Amino acid sequence: MKMNRYEEIWLMLSGAMLVIFMVITGYQTFALGMGPPSNKETIDPEKVDETAPFDKPGVYQTGDHEYEVVMTLEVFNFNPGKIEIPAGSTVTFIMTSKDVVHGFQVVDTNLNAMVMPGHIQRATQKFSKPGEYLVLCNEYCGTGHQHMSTVITVK
Ligand code: CUA
Structure with a gap:
């Protein structure tokens, strides 16, 4: 089955966007320490x-x-x-x-x-x-x- 050229382009674009967002979020969380504060100061x-x-x-x-x-x-x-x-x-x-x-x-x-x-x-x-x-x-x-x-x- 042959895919429409535009369909291919849009699929690739949305896939690339997903990857870019994941990389940005991962970089902010782990490299910049911008993840949500959790378990920092705990108490019973x-x-x-x-x-x-x-x-x-x-x-x-x-x-x-x-x-x-x-x-x-x-x-x-x-x-x-x-x-x-x-x-x-x-x-x-x-x-x-x-x-x-x-x-x-x-x-x-x-x-x-x-x-x-x-x-x-x-x-x-x-x-x-x-x-x-x-x-x-x-x-x-x-x-x-x-x-x-x-x-x-x-x-
Ligand atoms: Cu609502 Cu305490």
């Missing part, structure tokens, strides 16, 4: 309360205008529930979940992280403007999901 989700730093959730000052918030998430709470920081602070959130996948989205910022059990999630954000920043869980985590929220107060 059953032992979060005994594992540092999560045995002491809270707000810690680490430098001039620098803070760390060690946070655990569980149905349907953020712990610490009350976060207050001075305006102009850069805050690094270190988070893990004690049960299911939760979200950590801070309204009016670019902060939006997925917090998974067994993994430690870090996210840094500078808070320049004073105000109350609403924090929402944006991953469906159970019947109380829509009530899972807290507030970051920047003064």
Whole structure:
């Protein structure tokens, strides 16, 4: 059976495109280390309360205008529930979940992280403007999901 010339050309073109995309993706993942972050920092989700730093959730000052918030998430709470920081602070959130996948989205910022059990999630954000920043869980985590929220107060 003889194939139409144009059909052959298009088949070859699409095959070549597939190969090119695979090479580009492979190069980015393995040579440039741009693959999705996985298994970088892990934790036993059953032992979060005994594992540092999560045995002491809270707000810690680490430098001039620098803070760390060690946070655990569980149905349907953020712990610490009350976060207050001075305006102009850069805050690094270190988070893990004690049960299911939760979200950590801070309204009016670019902060939006997925917090998974067994993994430690870090996210840094500078808070320049004073105000109350609403924090929402944006991953469906159970019947109380829509009530899972807290507030970051920047003064
Ligand atoms: Cu936690 Cu939805």
